Amino acid sequence: MDNLSTTEENYIKTIYHLQQSDANVGTNEVAAKLNTKAASVTDMLKKLNAKQILNYEKYKGFSLSDEGQKIALGIVRKHRLWEFFLVEKLNFRWDEVHTIAEELEHISSGLLVERLDSFLGHPKFDPHGDPIPDSNGKIEVQPQINLVDLPIGSSAKVSAVGSQSSELLELLTHKNIAIGTSISVIRKFSFDNSLEIETNASIPFTISRELALALFVTLLKEN
């Protein structure tokens, strides 16, 4: 069926991710994500269309086929398992792992992925809180909301970060917030949209709207 090049895999994964949030993805968006040009994207669209990996009609649009979706999920699975490995076993920080996983995700051995998965104890989420598809491509979706949407008084657990930047990690480390940390919102200030929050075992403190927007949480209990 398929022996895909690294380049083809990167296109497939990128199109998959873009289609998650935006149903009508265009060549320019893909080009921007892959640091290439729209003309190159068109070339690849034709190639992937010929391989039945996506459905493409010129000038009308394109989307991954079922087969393409499956391939994409396989790459995402590998990417996130390797990220987990790098953080849990090799002591990388989560702001360092994406680039390396971008290469590791293209190692072809299927057996390797499954052995790695076992070795890691079948993790469900990567270091950024993103779900790891299982070997069938199923994703466990945890109902999560943005911290800015968490009602005052509700308690929640940080489940994912919206950015993988060192800057975010630096701030979170300083504020003692990590994935798994319990948070409840005490007050919101309309002047600058900052939030007063309380975490596990500390006195309340204030965080910016920017920071809150970068945090996703799962509800624990309502008030």
Place this chain on the structure above:
Amino acid sequence: MDNLSTTEENYIKTIYHLQQSDANVGTNEVAAKLNTKAASVTDMLKKLNAKQILNYEKYKGFSLSDEGQKIALGIVRKHRLWEFFLVEKLNFRWDEVHTIAEELEHISSGLLVERLDSFLGHPKFDPHGDPIPDSNGKIEVQPQINLVDLPIGSSAKVSAVGSQSSELLELLTHKNIAIGTSISVIRKFSFDNSLEIETNASIPFTISRELALALFVTLLKEN
């Protein structure tokens, strides 16, 4: 210095290995190892010569430069560390790991290699008994000889295998021989060049010359 492609790295590593046993490596040998043609090798020689990775004079020959040697050792280091990882952590057999390591050795992150090395406890030898170069490219050479050259009565320890085939592993497993196993040669039969040997805790048995040729040992004591 350089950002080398996977293809370039494979050429460099192959030339390095060939030059270990044969000082005058030719384009045909390289081509055979890389499943390509001599004409393609010539093209790459010119390219690597331009990059100062090897010294090349047309029709006269070629050999790795010091820089090239260093690059080769870096790739060998990665290859063998990953093989060790696959066997020790992911429970692969040593006849399964080469192909996978052939891909993993091209992952570029230098930090990854060093972290992996630490995680694995700075192993000195890969699962086939081949030495793992350290981060400076130094190789710990252990004085080893072929089992057929082991004098009768001498005791030795299996240190490396000369083939990575499943067939060899199957036979070794059946005979309860692994890297680390102690062996002494009791008798040699000139009719078929078979050897009677004794291992750790078993009664003596006979092995073929083919098998003996595939085993390398380090001397323990002489008689």
Place this chain on the structure above:
DNA sequence: ATAATATTTTAGGCAAATCTAAATTATTAT
């Protein structure tokens, strides 16, 4: 509805890595 703008596609070319077939140089056997 038409014009202006944005998006997408095509045309034509380039670089890396490969190939086959032919030419060149080196080696060897007589």
Place this chain on the structure above:
DNA sequence: ATAATAATTTAGATTTGCCTAAAATATTAT
């Protein structure tokens, strides 16, 4: 020393992925 053979290099194509510039189509604004 010459001829036969082997090894190596060049010539000319091919494939993949990428590019710029221009053409075609779609979208939007008037």
